[in-house]
Each structure stands twice: as C-alpha cells, then as structure tokens.
Amino acid sequence: MSKKYDAIVIGAGNGGLTSATRLALNGMKTLLLEKHNLPGGFATSFVRGRFEFEASLHELCGISPLINDNGNLAKIFKELGVFDRIEWISLPDAYRTMTLGDGDENFDYDMPIGKENFIARAEEYVPGCRAVCEEIFDLIEQINDGVNFISNITDFKPNMVKEILDKYQNFLNLAGYSVNQVFDAMKVPKKVRDMFAGYWCYLGVNLDELNCIHYFTMFHSYICEGATIPKKRSHGISCALLDRFEELGGEAWMNTKVAQILVKDKKAYGVKLESGEEIYADYIVCNASPYNAFNKLIDRKEVPEFQLKNNNAKKLAAKGFAVFLGLNKTQEELGMKNHTYFIYDTADTKLQTDMCHSRETNGVQATVNLNAGDPDCSPAGTTILYMTSLFLGDDAWNDVTPANYVKLKREFAEKMIDNFERGTGIKIRDSIEEIEIAAPVTYAHYTDAPNGTIYGYDAVGTNSIVHRLMTMAMGDKIKHLYFAGGYTQQCIGFSPSYTTGNMAAEQILIDAAKEAANA
C-alpha cells in the first residue's frame, strides 16, 4: 500500500516545524517525519534530577518585545497560530563580555539591552565614546531598515532603486564588507569595538570575516528590539508548533527515519523510510542538512552539478560543546546576576577563531544563567547554568574514541568551569548537583550532524548571508525539493531556522499555485 501526500517534511527541527505548520495551515495534506522520538532537533530540553535543561537556545531574536507589533519571528508565529501558546520572557540584560588571556588588555563589560542604555553604559566605561557609539547605532539602524525594506518587497518597481540609493546607501555600499572593515573605516576605538563585539560567537565567525550586514542586523534584533526566552524552554516552542500542525490536520510520525529522498529526472516525488516503505508527495521539504541530503539521501546522479559544487564550496561551521549545570544554590547566593556571559581568550577575534581549532587553545564560552530571565526555572534554592563553546575546522575531536570520549569531554568541561570561575569570580564548582556534558559526538548522535556541526555552513567569505540571499535563486535545482533550517540562506540560529522553514513552505504554495494554473 503506498501513501500519497501533498507535501512531506523531512525532520521536525525548527525549520521543518514551521514549514509543516504553514503548509497544513494552507490546506496542504502534509506528513512530517522525524527520526527522533520528539520534535525540535537541537531545539529541545532534557531532565536530570530535579532540573530541566535547555539544550541549545541562549536567547531568541525576532520576537522583539521592545518594538511595536513585535518582530519578524513573532509575526510568523502569530500567523501560524502558536504565538499565544508559548509563554515569552523578556531578558533583563544583554551580556557581560570579557577576555581572560590578554593580560593588561583584558576587559570586562556588562552591557544592557536598549540603544540608549547601551550607549550610556559605554560612555561610563569609555568616557567620550558617545559620539562614535551613536554613529554605530545610526549605521546599524539604517542597515536594519534597508534589510527590512528589501525583504518586504513583493512587487519590485524601478523607482525603488532610487529609494534604496537615497535612503540605504550605506547598506548598499557596505554589503560586501566585514564588521572590522567597517569599524576601521569608522575609526572605532578598540574598547568600543570590544563592547559591541559580544555576540560574534553566536555566529562563530570572527569580525575580520563576518559580514557586517549579518552582524549588525543580529545586534539590532537583540539590543534594539529585545531578546526573549520561552518559559518552557525551546521544547515548548517545538511542542506548540507540532500541536498546532496536528490540530490543522497534519500527520506527524516520530521515530521514523528517512533513508532516501526519491528523485527521478531531477524531480523529487517522495521518500523511502528506513523500514523500506515508500511514501509519495508532490513537494518535499528537507530540514535535514543539504550536506547529508546530497551525500546520503539522494541518488547522486540525480543531484544537479551546481548543487554538488555549491555544497562543496562551503565549509562546515562551528561544532558544538556544552556543559549543563544544576547548582544547589540560588543565583543570589552565588553572586550571579547576568543572563549571558561571553568569555573570550582574546579580543582579537581572528586569533580567537584560530584558537578554536583545538581543545588545548580554545577557551571560548557563551554561558547562560537561566534564572536571570526566569527565576522560577529551577526548584527553590537552585540555579541552572549552561556553557557553550565552539570548535572550528574539522580536526578538534579527531582523537576521540569510544573509550576516551567521557574523559576528553570532562577535561574540556572542567576547563570551561575553571574559566568561568576565573573570569567572573563566581564560584560554582562545589555547588554542582547535576552535570551533563554534550560534545560534538553528542550532536552527531542526536541529529546526524556531520562532525557534530551545530552552525551549518560557515558564513565566511562569499558564503556570507548576503551572498547566499543574492544567489539563492540561481543554478539548477532538484524540482519540488526545498530546504529549511540553519544550513540555508539565512545561516544559523533559532530565528533564521524558523524563518527559512516558513519561507520554504511559502515558496511551495507559490509554485503549487503556478503549476496548478499551468496544468
């Protein structure tokens, strides 16, 4: 017996979930397939003892509590009908950022959310820097407006070119430059850069190579629009989306792994499950990475040469490492007040990304005190703290074996705990009631991520977000196959993954309408 759907979505990660929900909302008979026993992919949580740990989300952008009508992601969630099924918490502060290995040059800045607050704090740290800070914010806002203007164009008219040239000239002219190229041009002093640079590790690209549009729009979304977390962890978002999808008549199968995407004459027409069962559909959304899709899931002779080359022209981005701690003291007892701590070895972000190639030299961490945003996230008298580090290149964990795995990851976790204590002066070691450590092997296990990659393709050089968006429509493609998630045009992150999933579904709806009209 063969089954037939309008659309099949492979993978219930963030992109798969929004894709499936959008398709179901528009009346497509949709089947969502997930290999794991729960939705979310990286967007999940797990319980140890009396703690429920967030597995991956640090802070979400795009909900934007500080702006009218909320942000882009909120708009999508509202349209899909899940916004009110998730309890949102606005974060009280941006980040405390510091370096440990720069000797006399080490810094330690505690930056607030909100443009005015941010500038005022910067002025406290570096008297006289107000003017340059205002100039940076002015540029960031202009770039953000330009991105919004362009992404909201549905019907392009020639007079828009003039408007773009007039209003968004900086956006247009700087689109191909890195953050540091722009900061150099603006003669931004080192200390001011350091205060603005905190978020770079969220993208895993140093500021010599990170596209300025990419960084500034992200910075805008957190600092100017406000960051949020979901009260019930990112798993709460995953559950809300799945719940809504099923309510709309969508079918979701858990514990169901896709072995093959069926393609004939460069057109996708279904999937083959690991069980051998074939299921057919007119449209396929792949929330698995293009890396795995082109390497494993699709008959190679059906993959257009352009796609193979496009895939090979990209490097895998950062590999993940995380330490999850349930502490048996309150944040007040521990003396911890920030939500986010960025701890770097050096302010030189290029040097830092080089150091991220080995466990020995890497000391980067982005650490979250979950109780700062949600004091009730753990039982009375306790705190949840989780630390994330990044590895770049392909070799940092090549020496891992089944027998040394636990030892190697513990050694690195211990270094992260030591660095946190050294950098912040907050002692946590004796308060650890629960600990879990996730290494690249863990991410590879749960999501089949190649080499434990959590950031998709490296957004450097000509693979920046702007390059991707400009070329996304180009080249031969497999017809009726659409990709969603962190490997696609908007690069890595929670918000981009939800957004690209929604975009894939919208593209299917457009294509389906066109094809119906032509039929």
Next chain:
Amino acid sequence: MKLHKTIVVKSKSADFMNTVSMIPKRLTEIRSASAEPVTAPERFQVNAVAKALHPTELFLRIRRIEEHSPDVKSFYFTWENNVPTPYFRAGQYLTVQLKVGSSILTRPYSLASSPSSALHGEYHIMVKRVPDGFASGYILDNWKVGERVTAFAPEGNFVYEPLRDAKTVVGLAGGSGITPFLSFARAIADGTEDFNLTLLYGARTKDEIVFKAELDQIAKTCDKVKVVYVLSEAKSASAGYEKGFIGADLIKKYAPESEPYSVFVCGPGAMYRFLEKELPKLGIADKYIRMEMSAGARKLADEPGYPTDLLGKAFCLTVVNRGETTQIEAKADDSILCSLEKAGIAVPARCRSGECGFCRSKLVSGEVFIPQGVDKRRIADAQFGYIHPCCTYPLGDITLKIN
C-alpha cells in the same frame, strides 16, 4: 528624511563595485568547486564514535551462564561478529528485548562488568527471579548458552562524575542491586574509574552474597575499594560482617570523617523506603545522594490519590501508530507500556521508571494516573499532553499516539 553619514571603506565607487561584484564572486567560487563527493558524514571520527556508542540495536550472543542459585544467574554476552560491544560508563544499564509468546517487551539490567571489558566484546548482567515477575522468570528459565539476544546500547545516569560527586562514594547495595557496584569496583581496580568506593553490601544471609571472592580480592589488592557485608538475618556480627540493615549509623561508621562523601544506592524497594528515613540523618547535601531508579513493579493500591475502585477493571486503549489505528485491552493495574507490550506492540522503551523518556507518547484523549515521584516529564510535555507510558496508568478508555 534623516541624513546619514556615508561610511566609506575604500572609496564610494569602489565600495559600490564591491557590492556589485558579490554575485559573480560567489558564482565563480561555486563553479570552481569540486563536483565530487565531500566527506560522507559517517567518515568523520566524531560521527563514527557516535555510531559506535549508540547503535540502533545490538545483537548479543550468550557466551556463558553462571548459576549463583536457582533464582539468580549471571549472563555473559559477546557481540556476534567480535566487534567491541558499545563502550559505557560503570553504573549504566543494558536494555534487553524479549519476545514471550505474542508479547514484545524490554527490561533494563545494570551492567556488572567493567567498561573496559566491552572493548573485548563482553557484557555481564545478573538476573534475579522477581516473585510473579514476567521477564525475569522467562530469562532464567529460557536463556541458554549460544542464544541470540537483541539489546539496546547501555545508558543511564547512575554514574560516578568527579565534577559533581565527592572523592569517596559510600555504596549501598541491596541484593541484586550489587551489579552496578560490581561494575564500579571492577572499573576502579582496572583503572577505568578513579574514586574511593566503600561498599556496604546488604544481604539476608551469607549464601545470598554473590561475587564475594572477587570483591574480597579487589578489596585486598586495590586500596581504593573497601567491602563490608551487612547481613540482616545473621545472629551476630562476625569478622568482616555487620549485622542488621544498612542505616545512618552504619554509613557514618564507614564514611570518611573529615571530608565530603557521596552515597550511591541501588537495591530493592524496601531498602529505599527504609533509607528515606535514614539518609537525612547523615546531614549531607542532596547532591551527594544518588539513587539508582527503581524499575520494580509498583503497587498501585498503595499510591496516594489512586482511585482503588478501578483495580481489576480493563479499559480500551486505542493506539495510533504512523497513521494506523488499533484497539487493545488495557488493565487498570498495568502501566500503559505494559499493556502495549502484552499486545505485541513494540515501543521504544528503556528505563521503565519514567526517567529516560524513550517511550514518550501523546495522550490524544482519556484520563490517566501518574504516581507521585515518577513524573519526570518535561514541563512542555505535561502542557501539551505527552506522557511516559512506562509509569502511567489508564483511568478509563484512552487514545495514545505512539509514533
């Protein structure tokens, strides 16, 4: 219109050209890239290790059976193709799958071997007959040398973690709860683990003690391991033995005096209930007390809040599995997982005590009962109607989506 200062990196025209050249630059890079396969994900060492540690399922062969008594046997497995069995952490459990008549069920058993023996393709578990036990009886009466057993890779959180636990662990073992401690002792002795283990091993009589010779040998040759046998039915204490039950006084007698220690517990339900009153007397932080979950059968009638008038009744369980619907019987006193297994529906299940989450399923309709203390669900799962069938009981007809 707000006037913005124009930022110039090179020159106005060069900056504009830099933007214009982005697409051609990108396309040139794509066109000059290889069209050959890149590294297949499974060829990364990281992915290979993930697969070696977490294979979908394992096929083990029973190499040797050691009979400790008619009701207690050790089973020594080896993997079929002489490939190392997945490595694990001392204290973790192996889940075995059984096909008994038309039922398909799983049972977790703590591994008694040292992780290092997995490198030679060996696992050791011990099975004790549980009165009225379905699985234990089947295993003891049917498993023979050479038999092929389907299992799932070891897991579990009853492990020693130096970043969390004290340097010394006082292990409290009751009856067949000795197995994870045997694994700890063996792992300390062969250098896989590094901590001090003072083991208080409770049994009714000397005859019920298993692996005494090996434990004594380890204690003799390895100064990190100490073993004290505690006999509940002995007439008096004798050399190397204590008399009575393992309680606070006995723990204090053998625990380090001037430094923190952890207490690890694995044993039968009666032991846990006794220790609930004893452990607080130690005055140590909760983080230093770790109890292996108890997968033993619960007495529903004793659970606070359970409507006992339902006992003995049977309900209709509608099971939704990948779009297909079947209806089976669900007895009020059977966990929902148990009813699924009896009906021969294979469900992913491991720990059977609410913790691991493998059996997580959606309760589409109907009312259920979850005993106190076993609800380890994520908060969003509780909100959106997911349950862990291994520790959830029907209160009427229910519909459950398992996949």
